[in-house]
Amino acid sequence: MSSFTVAADQSVCAPLSVLGRDVTVPLVTGGEVTYAALDYAASAPALQRVWDDVAAYAPYYGSVHRGAGYLSQLSTDLFENARRTVAEFLGCRADDQVIFTRSTTDSLNLLARVIPDDCQVFVFETEHHASLLPWQDANVTYLNAPRTPRQAVATLERALADRDPHGPALVCVTGASNVTGELWPVRELAAAAHAHGARIVLDAAQLAPHHPVDLRDLDVDWVAFSGHKLYAPFGSGVLAGRADWLRAAEPYLAGGGASRTVTRRADGGVDVQWHESAARHEAGSPNVIGAYSIASACKALTEAGWDTLVAREQHLIRTVRAGLAEVPQVKVLSLFGDDAPRVGVISFVVEGWNSSHFAAALSAEYGIGVRDGLFCAHPLVRTLLGSDPQTQGECGAPEAAPGEKSLNAIRVSFGAGTPDEHVERFVSAVKELVTSGAQWTYHTEDGRCVPAV
Secondary structure, eight states, X not given: OOSSXXXXXXXXXXXXXXXXXXXXXXXXXXXXXXXEEOBTTTOXXXXXXXXXXXHHHGGGOOOSSSOXXXXXXXXXXXXXXXXXXXXXXXXXOTTOEEEEESSHXXXXXXXXXXXXXXXXXXXXXXXXXXXXXXXXXXXXXXXXXXXXXXXXXXXXXXXXXTSOTTXXXXXXXXXXXXXXXXXXXXXXXXXXXXXTTOEEEEEOTTTTTTSOOOHHHHTOSEEEEEGGGTTXXXXXXXXXXXXXXXXXXXXXXXXXXXXXXXEEOTTSOEEEEEOSSGGGGOOSSOXXXXXXXXXXXXXXXXXXXXXXXXXXXXXXXXXXXXXXXXXXXXXXXXXXXXXXOBOSEEEEEXXXXXXXXXXXXXXXXXXXXXXXXXXXXXXXXHHHHTSOTTOOOOSSOOSOOTXXXXXXXXXXXXXXXXXXXXXXXXXXXXXXXXXXXXXXXXXXXXXXXXXXX
């Protein structure tokens, strides 16, 4: 029931050129090593192509929608062309709007602000906090974690069947889990939502960097994603989709750019006419460099070819999963099982190890950057670890000494810029740490496990 087809491993392409690929870091055991950035799910390194495009534009930077001068006009054209590029990248419909935001979190909070007052929202507990939390002021129903894609669709259908059929409803769902990397049945969930008169927004933060995302093909109403996961820096994001709720609501932020006209009333107050376009929710001077960097990344991924990018990533996934499978002490976390289609995001725990300790050793002794914690998806990680989903915890590592049990996990993630050597070094390091233990002493400092000095 997956909504996406994983390409066979045909011609595996070389990794795309990214910033930081030659950066070396010191090891506590002595010497230096080329840094293996395996935390793409948090922030992917910027593509060299994106950085070059931004550097070429930087001398021509000017105010957007604000000036008559040449640089302002050039910057405005670049900003609006970036909007059109993103719309094409996402397969937007003719009347869809593309709004530039700060991030996926910002995009979904924007949407939460514009939904009708009587809207009922449905969201699985498996979501990242960016898509789990913005709806708390709405009539929200949290759905239990499904164990198969089919169960996800059935769970949603039952919940929607029990709602008031006369009011508006919205379903929020991820395209790919930021914890397990598993692909969700987006088309089927969209069909279920629409069959019950609901709309659906897709959190594509982890999907868009790994697979093509097409609103028309998936039949979703909105999509949200972040530039910093799409190989584009500068704190930018996108919300794209249906315009009616966006036009009907008050602006997300009130200020210049969102307003078409502002006049004083006789009683001393102010009357405002807001824009009907995407500008309605883009008040203030926009992050033109961020928008341009997203558009550049969209072009770069499209030109590289999704078939070859996906094939190469699947090769890396197989390498990591096969290597971890050879270590009995490693448990890989999964909702849908080993055969579920997935992107390059894999979380696991190691028997006898505190996850923060293990991640610290990978960094300090091998120059490998991964993430440990609950990955801003607390209910999901706790469900996967078999702990009480009500147990409190922080996004980072809990206060636990090396060797103590911790309610967090380790996440390795990679993508279009990851060399084979990085994942091979990671697999080798995991095996060595499990077999021989850490070579250094570690302690907890400010909530983090760090090498003792």
